[in-house]
Amino acid sequence: AQTVTQSQPEMSVQEAETVTLSCTYDTSENNYYLFWYKQPPSRQMILVIRQEAYKQQNATENRFSVNFQKAAKSFSLKISDSQLGDTAMYFCAHPTNAGGTSYGKLTFGQGTILTVHP
Amino acid sequence: GAVVSQHPSWVICKSGTSVKIECRSLDFQATTMFWYRQFPKQSLMLMATSNEGSKATYEQGVEKDKFLINHASLTLSTLTVTSAHPEDSSFYICSARDLANIQYFGAGTRLSVL
Numbered sequence: 001a002q003t004v005t006q007s008q009p010e011m012s013v014q015e016a017e018t019v020t021l022s023c024t025y026d027t028s029e030n031n032y033y034l035f036w037y038k039q040p041p042s043r044q045m046i047l048v049i050r051q052e053a054y055k056q057q058n059a060t061e062n063r064f065s066v067n068f069q070k071a072a073k074s075f076s077l078k079i080s081d082s083q084l085g086d087t088a089m090y091f092c093a094h095p096t097n098a099g100g101t102s103y104g105k106l107t108f109g110q111g112t113i114l115t116v117h118p
Numbered sequence: 119g120a121v122v123s124q125h126p127s128w129v130i131c132k133s134g135t136s137v138k139i140e141c142r143s144l145d146f147q148a149t150t151m152f153w154y155r156q157f158p159k160q161s162l163m164l165m166a167t168s169n170e171g172s173k174a175t176y177e178q179g180v181e182k183d184k185f186l187i188n189h190a191s192l193t194l195s196t197l198t199v200t201s202a203h204p205e206d207s208s209f210y211i212c213s214a215r216d217l218a219n220i221q222y223f224g225a226g227t228r229l230s231v232l
Binding site for chain 2 (some may be wrong): 033035042044045046047050076077089091095105106108109110111112113
């Protein structure tokens with residue numbers, strides 16, 4: 001069974017600084033995706049970034065980047081130049097590639113509440 | 119990114135009544151949609167997978183007769199909470215999966231059962 005673990009329940013960072021959120025996962029698949037979603041106080045889930053396992057290059061989206069270590073099954077999210085609007089709960093997620101009705105089913109981590117202080 | 123609309127955003131109902139929540143993919147077709155439940159400051163708990171034109175697949179422990187799911191078209195899935203009780207009060211979120219296997223989420227529905 002797939003598992004996703006986020007070991008940091010809460011983190012805080014000063015505005016303009018950099019913060020890294022950790023995520024580890026377990027899977028028997030060789031080719032797969034990994035995602036980071038954010039859920040701000042509005043509770044709307046927003047896709048932040050995604051990584052394809054067969055790509056060695058780490059994904060980057062503006063101030064957001066990942067450190068993907070496939071062998072270690074680690075997928076951390078780095079937020080540079082943190083902004084007040086980054087305050088949210090962040091979820092690491094891994095979809096199954098299994099066929100049938102399980103295809104695309106997401107396994108979420110427990111979430112990390114990030115607070116950006118002015 | 120793709121847009122998923124969820125309606126209503128907040129509903130209050132009396133115990134024993136039924137409530138229907140709609141989830142629509144606005145700019146893409148979704149053969150698969152998902153329904154989640156979330157408690158405050160916790161992760162999303164998958165309730166069921168909704169497949170267009172077929173029966174939904176429910177997760178273990180989720181009552182099929184309590185949470186009715188219908189996915190009659192490629193852009194619409196509905197969740198009906200039947201005979202709602204106060205313990206059903208929660209935040210319900212839907213998502214729709216696109217061809218790239220990315221899930222896009224609705225804004226959620228806060229259900230309060232009195």
